[in-house]
Amino acid sequence: MNMKPGETAIGFIGIGVMGKSMAEHIRQAGYELHVYTRTAAKADELVHRGAVWHETPADLASACDAIITMVGYPKDVEELYLGERGLIARAKAGAYLIDMTTSSPILAKRIHEAAARKGLYALDAPVSGGDIGARERRLSIMVGGDQEAFDAVLPLLQRMGANIVRQGGAGAGQHTKMCNQIAIASNMLGVCEAIAYAEAAGLDPNTVLGSIESGAAGSWSLSNLGPRIIAGNFEPGFYVKHFIKDMGIALEAAKEMGLDTPGLKLAESLYRQLEEKGYAEKGTQALYKLWAE
Known part of the structure; x- marks a missing residue:
């Protein structure tokens, strides 16, 4: 066609x-x-x-x-x-x-x-x-x-x-997306912890972001979601509830393949805590709420 x-x-x-x-x-x-x-x-x-x-x-x-x-x-x-x-x-x-x-x-x-x-x-x-x-x-x-x-x-x-x-x-696209979500899951933990650390140290997180996003720590989540976290904007670009769904699929597929994914398991458990606090309809950057609250 x-x-x-x-x-x-x-x-x-x-x-x-x-x-x-x-x-x-x-x-x-x-x-x-x-x-x-x-x-x-x-x-x-x-x-x-x-x-x-x-x-x-x-x-x-x-x-x-x-x-x-x-x-x-x-x-x-x-x-x-x-x-x-x-x-x-x-x-x-x-x-x-x-x-x-x-x-x-x-x-x-x-x-x-x-x-x-x-x-x-x-x-x-x-x-x-x-x-x-x-x-x-x-x-x-x-x-x-x-x-x-x-x-x-x-x-x-x-x-x-x-x-x-x-x-x-067939299915290769979905497997690749699972690789994507696994990488994002652990990366979001690092982004949130880095911003929380900057604030605890009395630094301006925007200034910190300007230094680290172009170096080895750089990532899409750091550059695009980091500013949203700092601004207190937790509206969804991608829902927490859907990310939990994706991590569940990845965990199930990894188990079937006999692959251990400890970083993914930790991220999934933290996002479930976030869901329990009522943030399922917020964006994935709302994970920061676990540090802020």
């Missing part, structure tokens, strides 16, 4: 913190955009700009050449794709199904196999970069699936991200 703007109908399911920006980039590129999300009001702005609203995912599936999904949890992905009214059952013949949710590698393989039996092409393509990366089209997109399907949808993915890599077959 030729993914040319103006000739291809694209469905987008899941208009959240990141999904809204991602869908808007698709629309701005000239694609015919179709949308569905559980909370219809979240799609109002896109619909006002010309997107086509659908009352159910099944209705959207029958109208689109490619469908992108960006939802919350593996159970949502499974419900959305599989079953009598799922996307696989309702999609047009030859359609491309691109799940950009951070989900289970095992589930990604099941979806790929079920789609293939129906003459559809499924890819798992989780992303990293948060709300900023989504707004600025700088997402890192990690893709699992067949090479031919990846080549076909690459023009579409390039409307949303800047670093797009096919990692291997």
Whole structure:
């Protein structure tokens, strides 16, 4: 299939913190955009700009050449794709199904196999970069699936991200995202502890950040979330509740592979403490609250 703007109908399911920006980039590129999300009001702005609203995912599936999904949890992905009214059952013949949710590698393989039996092409393509990366089209997109399907949808993915890599077959994108989340989990502990230490030492944390972010300690979390922590801005670029979900998937996959991940275990336990304190709907940088309080 030729993914040319103006000739291809694209469905987008899941208009959240990141999904809204991602869908808007698709629309701005000239694609015919179709949308569905559980909370219809979240799609109002896109619909006002010309997107086509659908009352159910099944209705959207029958109208689109490619469908992108960006939802919350593996159970949502499974419900959305599989079953009598799922996307696989309702999609047009030859359609491309691109799940950009951070989900289970095992589930990604099941979806790929079920789609293939129906003459559809499924890819798992989780992303990293948060709300900023989504707004600025700088997402890192990690893709699992067949090479031919990846080549076909690459023009579409390039409307949303800047670093797009096919990692291997079905499930490889999700495994790569787990590597990403494991690295972030321990890094966030360091970012929070560094800022807490700077404040305890009577230093200006902004000045400290100016010194350390360009050296060996530098990281995306330090440069982008460090200033939010210092400013007391704990609104989500990525939800605590979703990060806990991701760490749970990674821990389960690591256990299946016989791999011990002590840093990930510690981070997951601390984020669960944060959730218990009522911060599940805040951004991952809210971990700092465990030091501040």
